Amino acid sequence: MKQYQETIEKIKEAIKQQPENAEMWCSWGVALVELQQYQEAVGKFQKALEVKPDFVPALYGCGFALTALGRKEEASEKFKKAKEIAPDNAGDST
Numbered sequence: 001m002k003q004y005q006e007t008i009e010k011i012k013e014a015i016k017q018q019p020e021n022a023e024m025w026c027s028w029g030v031a032l033v034e035l036q037q038y039q040e041a042v043g044k045f046q047k048a049l050e051v052k053p054d055f056v057p058a059l060y061g062c063g064f065a066l067t068a069l070g071r072k073e074e075a076s077e078k079f080k081k082a083k084e085i086a087p088d089n090a091g092d093s094t
Contacts, residue, residue, distance in 0.1 A: 004031040022052035029061045033068070041065040056086045 011028045018024060025048035032041035045062035048055055063078035 001035065004034045007031045020051050022048040022055045022058060025051065026055065026058040026061060029058065029065065033061065033065055036068075038065040038068040042069070054085050056082045059085070 008028060008031050011024055011031070015021065015024050015028070025044050029041040029044035029048065032038070032044060042062055042065045045058045045065060048058035049062065052058070059078045059082035063075040063082070066072070066075035066078065
């Protein structure tokens, strides 16, 4: 747990320097998923997708977090879009 909290602190600092870095937003979302903070994770994945709408890892991460929240229809939409963008990566995780 502490490892993910430390990672989040480092990501927050990096985002101050590069707020348009989709990879950093996505990494923050992944760390939040590991902490089971799914609602907040969805927000970070959504931010990554605002920056880079076709960012497949953020689509999968968001789908996973939405699934954990019981929002299966929204999650399905994210997974479907990811598969459309990168059909060879279907099933890959973030």
